[in-house]
Amino acid sequence: MSTPVLDARASAEAPVTLAEPVTHDLGLRDVFGLWANLGISLLLPVAAAFVVLAGRPLGTTLLAVAVGALIGAVLLGLTAAPAARERVPAMVLLRGLLGRRASALPTGLNVLQCVGWATFEIVIIAEAASRALNAPRWPFVIAAGVLATAMALRPLGVVRVLARFAVWAALAAVVYLFVRVLREPLPRVEQGGAGSFWSAVDIVIALPVSWFPLAADYTRHARDPRTAFVGSAAGYGLATFVMFTLGVLALSAYGTVGLDVIDALLAVPLGLLAVLVLVSVEVDEAFANIYSTAVSAQNVAPRLDRRMLAVVVGTVATVLALAVDVVSYEPFLFLLGAVFVPLAGVFLVAYYLVPRGAWNTSDDAPARPALLLPWAAGFVAYQLTVPTFFLGTGAGWTAWWGARQADLGISATNGLSASLVSLTVASLLTTAVLLPGALAKRP
Numbered sequence: 001m002s003t004p005v006l007d008a009r010a011s012a013e014a015p016v017t018l019a020e021p022v023t024h025d026l027g028l029r030d031v032f033g034l035w036a037n038l039g040i041s042l043l044l045p046v047a048a049a050f051v052v053l054a055g056r057p058l059g060t061t062l063l064a065v066a067v068g069a070l071i072g073a074v075l076l077g078l079t080a081a082p083a084a085r086e087r088v089p090a091m092v093l094l095r096g097l098l099g100r101r102a103s104a105l106p107t108g109l110n111v112l113q114c115v116g117w118a119t120f121e122i123v124i125i126a127e128a129a130s131r132a133l134n135a136p137r138w139p140f141v142i143a144a145g146v147l148a149t150a151m152a153l154r155p156l157g158v159v160r161v162l163a164r165f166a167v168w169a170a171l172a173a174v175v176y177l178f179v180r181v182l183r184e185p186l187p188r189v190e191q192g193g194a195g196s197f198w199s200a201v202d203i204v205i206a207l208p209v210s211w212f213p214l215a216a217d218y219t220r221h222a223r224d225p226r227t228a229f230v231g232s233a234a235g236y237g238l239a240t241f242v243m244f245t246l247g248v249l250a251l252s253a254y255g256t257v258g259l260d261v262i263d264a265l266l267a268v269p270l271g272l273l274a275v276l277v278l279v280s281v282e283v284d285e286a287f288a289n290i291y292s293t294a295v296s297a298q299n300v301a302p303r304l305d306r307r308m309l310a311v312v313v314g315t316v317a318t319v320l321a322l323a324v325d326v327v328s329y330e331p332f333l334f335l336l337g338a339v340f341v342p343l344a345g346v347f348l349v350a351y352y353l354v355p356r357g358a359w360n361t362s363d364d365a366p367a368r369p370a371l372l373l374p375w376a377a378g379f380v381a382y383q384l385t386v387p388t389f390f391l392g393t394g395a396g397w398t399a400w401w402g403a404r405q406a407d408l409g410i411s412a413t414n415g416l417s418a419s420l421v422s423l424t425v426a427s428l429l430t431t432a433v434l435l436p437g438a439l440a441k442r443p
Contacts, residue, residue, distance in 0.1 A: 039239020342378020
């Protein structure tokens, strides 16, 4: 679904460079609609294949979805709210955390993840369209990439036009799919991608948290921090639960062969039409990632025109989508969680411990290298709980962390949530680093 309309007082377009002023006229309806729309995505029901707990009651899987959606949504809301106070994009906001120069590290990682997400969005669009129409995939890859890139050139103007039509069509498609799926018997799914309840929760958490390093790009336009928090947490959290639930139920009702959610949705009576509607409005997901890649890059190159950057990013994502297999999706999600969950914990503790008005996002923001330690420790804690699969390194990365688990006596089947362990470690260490100084500055 497409992003909501800015109200009449908003500027005609998003800033082209960091030097341009930012309006803040988005109300609660706008922010809620933005994040609900971004959450209505085919990626979520596709990812449902990785949260299904094989052979267990559907209620157990749905509980994992609910827990993950709630945790992820609260994290997203808490990290989105500061942007409405500081009025800067996400990576510029991190200057106050790590300093001007060190913020280039999360910026680089975010550029990589945004390009990855844009690529996967294009892959999902093309895969669904090619199956629905029984046609080659590559023309849909090119069409989706070109359209998403064009949207990123004039983002606010384009999404205004889309919001008037696509939002209602997508809602109708989702409601129709739910009605049809709920009319079918819903047996237990005997194949599943989740090894435990908490590994299923981790996958769900990964979706909202993956937006943490992008959220401020949009919520900097919100009227106030409360609007940013409530709108982003409620909008994306609700959409996350709904779309994951749709995927789980579709697998139960129609997923008789393997764990293919797209085929399961196409098996719904008139599912072809509903899937095509969702495919047509999926482009805004790719657009949002292309746009945020460009805005993120401006943290290190503030004078570059985001439109030029968007063309480059869109081209790269389209080329990658011609070669990427969606099988890579699960390890990609885990890796994102391992990187950005602890960073979110460090940011949250640091931001709310720093006195109001003291968060420095200027070009001379001082370095705070000590905060790299809790981020790194949170990443290590994630790997020691559930080792991820690092793309391009094969099983060697996972095997190395598995050996470290054995060295420390950590069971490979510990059943813990890597996201929650990582978040706790990063947050506690950040508190230990910053709290003494924060207390000393109090009157």
